[in-house]
Amino acid sequence: MFEGNRVTAHTRSRYPIFQSPMTWIARAPLVSAVSAAGATGLLENSIRSLAVTQREFAAIRAATNQPFGVNLPIRYLQMDAREEEAILDWLLGQKIHFATTSAGDPTRYTRRLKDAGVVVYHATATLRGAIKAVDAGVDGLIVEGAESAGIRNPEEVHTFALLQAVREKVDVPIVAAGGIVDGRGMAAAFALGAEGVTMGTRFVASVESPVHANYKQAIVDAPITGTTLMDNPPRARSRGLKTPYAIAVADGSRERLPRDAVLDRLYVQGDVENTSGAAGESAGLIREIKPVKQIVDETIAGFWREIDRLAALRSSR
Numbered sequence: 001m002f003e004g005n006r007v008t009a010h011t012r013s014r015y016p017i018f019q020s021p022m023t024w025i026a027r028a029p030l031v032s033a034v035s036a037a038g039a040t041g042l043l044e045n046s047i048r049s050l051a052v053t054q055r056e057f058a059a060i061r062a063a064t065n066q067p068f069g070v071n072l073p074i075r076y077l078q079m080d081a082r083e084e085e086a087i088l089d090w091l092l093g094q095k096i097h098f099a100t101t102s103a104g105d106p107t108r109y110t111r112r113l114k115d116a117g118v119v120v121y122h123a124t125a126t127l128r129g130a131i132k133a134v135d136a137g138v139d140g141l142i143v144e145g146a147e148s149a150g151i152r153n154p155e156e157v158h159t160f161a162l163l164q165a166v167r168e169k170v171d172v173p174i175v176a177a178g179g180i181v182d183g184r185g186m187a188a189a190f191a192l193g194a195e196g197v198t199m200g201t202r203f204v205a206s207v208e209s210p211v212h213a214n215y216k217q218a219i220v221d222a223p224i225t226g227t228t229l230m231d232n233p234p235r236a237r238s239r240g241l242k243t244p245y246a247i248a249v250a251d252g253s254r255e256r257l258p259r260d261a262v263l264d265r266l267y268v269q270g271d272v273e274n275t276s277g278a279a280g281e282s283a284g285l286i287r288e289i290k291p292v293k294q295i296v297d298e299t300i301a302g303f304w305r306e307i308d309r310l311a312a313l314r315s316s317r
């Protein structure tokens with residue numbers, strides 16, 4: 001179905017769809033459901049714990065025999081050089097075939113991963129970062145537009161312009177991130193030069209996502225203007241749900257919570273108002289909490305519907 005697609009050739013998955021790596025969320029239940037559905041689940045490793053990596057990796061392997069990948073968030077891992085080395089070494093020992101790197105200097109892991117036979121995609125939100133990653137030897141890019149959820153770079157550009165700018169300058173396959181929740185968004189990304197897409201917010205609001213039901217419902221309820229950017233010193237910003245907490249942090253009347261406090265208050269206890277869960281502008285396009293398989297199947301069916309609709313324009317010329 002996706003013959004000749006370089007992303008599926010690299011991931012060995014049926015479909016060129018990734019589930020974005022997300023702290024605490026992109027672990028065994030979600031990753032294995034995504035991979036079992038034919039897309040590529042990516043195991044997050046941002047808390048720098050070899051024990052967690054080992055436990056989640058084993059749980060994914062036990063749940064599905066379908067291919068999955070791992071994400072290595074460079075800046076977070078390098079905060080603890082010993083654990084960084086232990087995690088990298090252990091994963092290579094597992095004969096992983098596909099890894100994404102993000103949040104940091106792409107030269108740090110690329111050569112070592114590639115020497116071990118691993119296919120490497122690097123996530124970046126800027127044209128400069130894309131060119132640097134290609135120069136470092138990555139096999140593909142994840143190009144994240146500014147409408148994406150989570151930590152954002154103040155310099156970044158939205159998906160529509162960024163995909164075209166990167167496509168013009170590089171030859172490696174591109175996976176588009178930001179603003180995509182279905183087959184229509186996927187077809188649009190392909191038109192702009194992508195060969196795959198990744199979705200974060202859409203999978204947070206899935207049945208298999210481990211977060212509290214209130215967080216999923218807040219994504220479903222969010223209007224298209226339902227996210228905002230908060231400062232996240234020293235230089236990054238982050239996009240999350242526009243809650244009373246987010247508005248107060250943005251106007252300086254409230255202290256920002258540390259990451260672990262958000263995990264506990266929102267992900268576990270479901271306190272939406274006094275936190276700001278990461279969410280992309282895509283939240284405004286999500287209408288329902290759905291099982292992962294339904295999300296993937298509908299995305300693929302919708303993609304081909306859009307391709308047919310566009311192809312039909314030709315016969316009406």
Ligand SMILES: Cc1cc2nc3c(=O)[nH]c(=O)nc-3n(C[C@H](O)[C@H](O)[C@H](O)COP(=O)(O)O)c2cc1C
Pocket residue numbers: 020021022023025044046073102103123144147148149150151177178179180198199200201202204277278279280281282283
């Ligand atoms: C809840 C959540 C947590 C995220 N955490 C991370 C993270 O830990 N590291 C990272 O590189 N990106 C993170 N992201 C961003 C995603 O990798 C991806 O770029 C983004 O979700 C794409 O936009 P979308 O949410 O509209 O699909 C997160 C996104 C969400 C929704």
